Amino acid sequence: MNKILEVKNISKRFGNIQALRDVSFDVEKGEFVFIVAHTNAGKSTLLKIIAGILEPDEGEIYIEGENITKTPPWERPVGYMPQTYALFPHMTVLENVMFGPIHRGLDREEAIEKAQKYIELVGLKGWEKAYPHELSGGMQQRVALARVLAVEPKIILLDEPLSALDALLRVKLRGEIKKILKGKTVLWVTHDQEGAMSLADKLIVMRSGRIVAVGNAMELYYKPTSLYVAHFLGEINFIESVAHGGFVQILDTKVSTDKIGPVVIGIRPEDIKIVKNNSSPLGRVKELRFVGGFWRLLVDVEGIDLVVYSLKRIRSKEVSLRIHPEDVLVFDYPPEGIRRAVHLE
Amino acid sequence: MFSMRHWAYITIIFTIALIVVPSLIGVVILLQLAQEITTSQIINALSSVMNSLVVAGLVTIINILVSIPFAWRIARKNDSLSKFLDFILDAPLFVPTAALGFSVLSFWSSGYYSLNLISPGFWLVVLLHFTFTHPYIVRTLIGVIRSTDLSVEVAAKSFGIKRAALSRTIYLPMLKAGIIAGALISFARSISETGATYVVAGPFETGPVFIKNRLSVDPGSAAFAAVSLLLVSIFIFFIIRRISRRRFLPLHPETKIEKMIGLKTAFSINIISLLFFAVMILIPSFYLVAYLSPGATCDWASLTNSLLLSTIIALAVSIIDLFFGIPLAYYLARADSLLRDLVEALVIVPLIVPTVSLGTSLGYFWGSFGLNPVIAIAFAHLSFTFPIFVMSYTAAIESIDPELELVAQSLGADTIKTYREITLQLTKSAIASSAVLVFTRSFGETGATISVAEAMAAEIYTLPLLLVSWIKKAQAGLIPFSTVAIASFITLIIGLLMMAVIKMAGGKRGKYE
Ligand SMILES: Nc1ncnc2c1ncn2[C@@H]1O[C@H](COP(=O)(O)OP(=O)(O)OP(=O)(O)O)[C@@H](O)[C@H]1O
Numbered sequence: 132m133n134k135i136l137e138v139k140n141i142s143k144r145f146g147n148i149q150a151l152r153d154v155s156f157d158v159e160k161g162e163f164v165f166i167v168a169h170t171n172a173g174k175s176t177l178l179k180i181i182a183g184i185l186e187p188d189e190g191e192i193y194i195e196g197e198n199i200t201k202t203p204p205w206e207r208p209v210g211y212m213p214q215t216y217a218l219f220p221h222m223t224v225l226e227n228v229m230f231g232p233i234h235r236g237l238d239r240e241e242a243i244e245k246a247q248k249y250i251e252l253v254g255l256k257g258w259e260k261a262y263p264h265e266l267s268g269g270m271q272q273r274v275a276l277a278r279v280l281a282v283e284p285k286i287i288l289l290d291e292p293l294s295a296l297d298a299l300l301r302v303k304l305r306g307e308i309k310k311i312l313k314g315k316t317v318l319w320v321t322h323d324q325e326g327a328m329s330l331a332d333k334l335i336v337m338r339s340g341r342i343v344a345v346g347n348a349m350e351l352y353y354k355p356t357s358l359y360v361a362h363f364l365g366e367i368n369f370i371e372s373v374a375h376g377g378f379v380q381i382l383d384t385k386v387s388t389d390k391i392g393p394v395v396i397g398i399r400p401e402d403i404k405i406v407k408n409n410s411s412p413l414g415r416v417k418e419l420r421f422v423g424g425f426w427r428l429l430v431d432v433e434g435i436d437l438v439v440y441s442l443k444r445i446r447s448k449e450v451s452l453r454i455h456p457e458d459v460l461v462f463d464y465p466p467e468g469i470r471r472a473v474h475l476e
Numbered sequence: 477m478f479s480m481r482h483w484a485y486i487t488i489i490f491t492i493a494l495i496v497v498p499s500l501i502g503v504v505i506l507l508q509l510a511q512e513i514t515t516s517q518i519i520n521a522l523s524s525v526m527n528s529l530v531v532a533g534l535v536t537i538i539n540i541l542v543s544i545p546f547a548w549r550i551a552r553k554n555d556s557l558s559k560f561l562d563f564i565l566d567a568p569l570f571v572p573t574a575a576l577g578f579s580v581l582s583f584w585s586s587g588y589y590s591l592n593l594i595s596p597g598f599w600l601v602v603l604l605h606f607t608f609t610h611p612y613i614v615r616t617l618i619g620v621i622r623s624t625d626l627s628v629e630v631a632a633k634s635f636g637i638k639r640a641a642l643s644r645t646i647y648l649p650m651l652k653a654g655i656i657a658g659a660l661i662s663f664a665r666s667i668s669e670t671g672a673t674y675v676v677a678g679p680f681e682t683g684p685v686f687i688k689n690r691l692s693v694d695p696g697s698a699a700f701a702a703v704s705l706l707l708v709s710i711f712i713f714f715i716i717r718r719i720s721r722r723r724f725l726p727l728h729p730e731t732k733i734e735k736m737i738g739l740k741t742a743f744s745i746n747i748i749s750l751l752f753f754a755v756m757i758l759i760p761s762f763y764l765v766a767y768l769s770p771g772a773t774c775d776w777a778s779l780t781n782s783l784l785l786s787t788i789i790a791l792a793v794s795i796i797d798l799f800f801g802i803p804l805a806y807y808l809a810r811a812d813s814l815l816r817d818l819v820e821a822l823v824i825v826p827l828i829v830p831t832v833s834l835g836t837s838l839g840y841f842w843g844s845f846g847l848n849p850v851i852a853i854a855f856a857h858l859s860f861t862f863p864i865f866v867m868s869y870t871a872a873i874e875s876i877d878p879e880l881e882l883v884a885q886s887l888g889a890d891t892i893k894t895y896r897e898i899t900l901q902l903t904k905s906a907i908a909s910s911a912v913l914v915f916t917r918s919f920g921e922t923g924a925t926i927s928v929a930e931a932m933a934a935e936i937y938t939l940p941l942l943l944v945s946w947i948k949k950a951q952a953g954l955i956p957f958s959t960v961a962i963a964s965f966i967t968l969i970i971g972l973l974m975m976a977v978i979k980m981a982g983g984k985r986g987k988y989e
């Protein structure tokens with residue numbers, strides 16, 4: 132184990148708002164860790180506390196085993212890139228990127244050299260003399276990235292680095308950033324689940340200031356630990372049911388379970404197969420929508436509405452559906468009801 | 477390690493010890509003067525306070541309306557008209573307030589070729605107050621506008637928001653800090669001005685005029701009025717501060733009216749604010765010059781001495797204001813605590829105390845330490861200029877995104893370096909504007925200076941005091957008015973030149989503009 136960052140029991144309150152509650156997790160050397168959460172979950176607050184520009188009410192931060200909770204931000208080996216980029220408007224690209232190295236003790240020549248290296252790495256060679264307002268959003272984002280890389284921190288904290296960009300650019304830059312950051316230790320915060328799952332070595336899901344799940348992206352998607360996580364990471368059908376005798380039933384599929392009494396069955400829309408077989412249960416297609424690349428159907432089967440994805444266009448009014456038992460998730464019925472259990476605060 | 481915070485705390489102690497406490501002790505001295513006063517005295521005192529509030533409120537609101545387009549034009553259009561306006565803008569502040577009152581009176585009411593339009597009283601007081609509050613709002617706004625990042629504007633335009641809606645959703649919220657600070661300074665100036673108001677008030681009594689009239693004959697009433705004025709003002713300041721914390725211009729789509737308001741209207745708004753400046757501010761302030769006649773002369777030696785004295789005092793005061801005011805403004809702009817709100821309320825106090833009572837009490841206070849009268853005058857000037865600097869510069873820092881500072885710290889710069897390389901660089905022009913306000917205020921102040929000199933029984937002639945004494949002599953027919961005119965004219969020219977130097981030193985625009 133080679134832990135770079137350890138966050139231990141961090142809590143933070145702003146007046147009446149409990150922004151963070153008892154948050155703990157680790158980041159290992161070279162790991163790409165994503166924190167995903169809805170808006171106002173406390174993501175930025177957490178990064179600011181790690182960067183040292185906010186003080187936690189409780190808890191500690193360790194970097195390579197050393198407690199830095201009381202260390203001022205300028206002495207922390209941490210690179211923080213804020214949600215707004217916050218490029219210095221009165222400085223050129225080169226001056227922006229040099230700022231860190233100069234203040235971390237390099238002399239001018241070395242700082243310029245280092246800055247140029249990272250400006251080149253992010254693909255902005257030739258733009259050294261430009262001012263931030265002369266650059267496009269995507270370019271500004273790269274300058275911010277170069278600026279944080281140039282201090283060569285032990286861990287890089289990125290606060291929604293892509294949120295200010297349009298959708299196409301976002302996908303393009305997502306891949307590029309991953310390439311630029313290869314081998315570095317990164318903690319990336321976002322509310323974009325898809326982006327996070329495509330890049331993360333480790334995924335941390337937060338809800339209202341609390342960590343609700345930690346794990347590998349695929350694991351959390353297919354074997355979520357709670358209704359909330361299942362719902363948050365992608366579209367899913369929830370069906371109320373009752374388990375007895377070690378089984379629950381969905382359509383004609385029997386799934387074995389150790390739960391007893393009221394349960395919630397979860398099944399992802401892509402795991403419901405449309406088949407030609409007449410023996411499978413028949414459903415009426417209530418809605419059909421093209422969502423780019425595939426079709427999203429709402430099918431009424433025996434009084435239950437199911438969302439189903441299909442790669443092919445469905446022309447008939449009725450379809451037969453089949454569900455494999457291993458794709459079915461079974462959760463205890465939440466005492467507060469399904470709606471509230473998955474509610475995004 | 478020494479940080480911005482330590483510096484700010486030292487400043488707070490300085491502020492409280494040298495500025496707030498002496499001013500407050502002055503109020504206590506006044507209170508002791510108040511013997512049992514009758515109901516009718518109370519009613520008279522309160523109605524004068526009421527008059528002050530009405531004048532200050534009216535003047536401030538109209539000022540804001542005409543100042544926003546005016547300041548915007550000067551800050552954002554880089555043509556020769558802007559440069560000229562920027563140069564001439566503070567001119568009314570160079571006319572010593574007593575001379576200003578006389579000049580305004582001559583223009584609107586009774587004087588050489590005068591308009592004979594408005595006789596002394598409420599409306600003339602309002603017109604007078606425009607002249608010396610207008611520069612504060614415009615200066616503060618210019619400082620804030622120049623410190624604001626242009627990219628927001630560009631981004632908003634690229635979303636297709638048109639001009640009028642742009643003002644509501646983008647510009648006005650960006651300028652909020654500046655509008656509030658400018659309004660507060662203007663309000664406070666109007667509430668406390670004595671010297672000029674006295675000249676044009678006729679039978680109308682504002683709070684300070686009431687105090688000046690009663691100070692020797694009925695000190696009880698005067699003290700009661702002074703304290704009421706102070707309390708009411710602090711209360712109003714507090715309310716404005718509270719309200720201003722909220723977002724006050726809602727973000728909703730462009731309205732029909734806004735669609736109709738096009739460039740043409742904006743153009744005519746510009747013309748109106750320019751006309752306002754020329755007719756209501758500039759010409760009345762300098763109407764004294766109409767008395768200028770060929771071959772006019774004056775006592776050059778006295779004039780030079782006074783000019784030198786006033787310059788030295790104003791310079792010393794400005795430097796001390798900057799030195800202590802910068803960290804305090806930084807603290808006020810960035811801290812968020814009860815102590816912060818308390819310090820802010822305390823800093824404003826000396827600005828609201830009517831200058832006559834401030835001067836009298838500070839004269840007694842510093843006199844009791846046997847202080848040199850010139851130094852006592854400088855201290856008095858510190859008390860009412862310091863809040864102006866602090867408020868105006870605080871507004872400029874508030875308009876800088878704190879995230880820039882936090883990122884700088886995270887990149888390795890401690891708080892002092894962050895201030896020096898980020899905040900200071902982005903607010904240079906605001907420091908220059910604020911310094912201009914402070915310098916001119918000290919240079920032209922009459923009411924408090926006269927009171928300090930009288931309280932300490934000292935024969936001191938700062939430039940305004942010299943001009944006032946010459947105006948009195950001229951009114952008594954002892955010397956020709958042309959003497960006053962030429963002295964005012966020279967004061968103005970020298971003042972404007974000094975301002976040009978200060979503004980150049982501040983670097984007019986940031987690199988990125
Ligand atoms: N300085 C502050 N003062 C008061 N409340 C704050 C402050 N900073 C954050 N909060 C509150 O704390 C909560 C968490 O905020 P935070 O910015 O960390 O959320 P976030 O997850 O980053 O949200 P977003 O996705 O919108 O960026 C919010 O309710 C926010 O209003």
Ligand SMILES: [Mg+2]
Pocket residue numbers: 174175176214290
């Ligand atoms: Mg955030």
